[in-house]
C-alpha cells in the first residue's frame with residue numbers, strides 16, 4: 243500500500259510517499275516559497291534503489307500549482323493520502339478518515355491555528371481533486387495530547403473562557419512525541435503501556451512531554467506553539483503581563499508584539515542567532531550573549547524535566563529528538579547536568595558520539611535511561627493512516 247503524506251504550510255508543501263508494505267520511502271520533497279517571485283521545488287525519488295534528485299526554480303503562485311508539480315513528478319500509484327493537520331481541537335482524539343464533516347470541523351478550528359489549519363485544508367482539497375476516490379486521513383498534531391487531564395490542560399482563567407472560547411492547552415508535535423515514545427518503548431523491549439517517558443522534541447520549535455504508560459499527561463506547548471521552553475525564535479513561557487506592558491510602553495501593536503514573540507525572541511532574541519550550530523561557534527569565541535542563550539535554553543529544559551519527573555512520579559526514560567535533541571551534545575549535557583538527584587546520569591563518551599541511529603547515552607549508574615531517538619513524523623502519519631483505513635484502503 244502506497245501512502246502519500248502531505249504537510250502544507252503557509253508558503254510550503256512537504257510530501258513523502260511510503261510503500262507501507264515494507265515502510266520504505268519511494269519519493270519525497272518540498273516546495274518552498276509558494277507565492278513568492280521564485281518558488282523552489284526539490285524532489286527526490288528513491289524507487290530505483292538510488293536517489294534521483296530534481297530541482298525546479300520557477301514562480302509557484304499557489305498551493306494548487308505546487309501540488310500539480312508534485313503530482314507530475316510522482317510516478318508511483320497512490321493508494322491513500324495522509325495529511326498532517328495542526329489543530330484538531332477537542333473534536334479529534336485520534337487520526338480520522340476525512341469526509342465533509344471532518345473538513346468542516348477542521349475549518350471550525352481555524353481561529354485556534356490561523357496560520358496552519360487553512361493551508362492544511364487547502365492541501366486536503368487539492369489531494370481530493372488530484373487523487374479522486376483515494377481515501378484521505380487527517381492526523382492531527384494535537385491528537386496525542388488529548389489524554390492530558392483538565393487539571394493540566396486548563397489555564398487559571400475564568401472557566402467560561404474555556405467553554406466559550408476554547409482557551410486551553412492543546413499541545414503540538416504530538417506525532418513526533420508519539421513516534422519516539424513508541425519507538426523507545428520498543429527499543430527497551432517493552433510495550434508503550436509499560437513505560438513512563440519524558441520526551442524532548444528540541445528543534446527550531448521545542449516541546450517536552452510527560453508520558454505515562456503510553457498516554458500524554460502534560461506537555462510544554464500550550465494553546466499555541468508559543469508556550470513552553472524558549473525556542474529558536476519563539477519566547478516560550480512568559481509572565482502574561484509583559485504583553486500589555488509592551489503595548490503600553492513601546493507603541494507596538496498587538497500584531498507587532500506577536501511577531502516579536504514568535505519570530506524575534508527565544509535564542510535569536512538573546513543572541514541574534516537561532517541555529518545552535520552558529521550559537522556554539524560564537525560561544526566558543528567567548529561571545530557572552532551566545533553563552534547566555536545556551537545556558538538559558540538548557541536551564542529551561544532542565545526545569546521541565548524536573549517538573550515532569552514530579553508529574554510522572556516514576557520515570558523509565560528520557561528521549562531526546564529533533565534537530566537539537568538528536569545532534570546537540572552540548573545542550574543535552576547542560577540540560578542533564580546535576581540531575582543525579584533524579585537518577586539521571588549521562589555517559590559523556592556516548593553523549594559526544596554522533597550517529598543517525600537510535601542510541602542510549604546514559605551512564606551505567608543511571609537509574610533512568612536516556613535515549614536519543616531520531617523522529618519520523620511522516621512515517622508516524624503513514625502508519626496511522628494505514629491503521630485508520632485497515633487493510634483495504636480503497637473501500
Ligand code: AMP
Nearest residue numbers: 445446447517518519564565566569570
Ligand atoms: P528541526 O526543527 O528539528 O529541523 O531542528 C532545526 C534545529 O536543529 C536547527 O535550527 C539547529 O539549531 C539544530 N541543529 C541541527 N543540526 C544540528 C547539529 N548538528 N548540532 C547542533 N544543532 C543542530
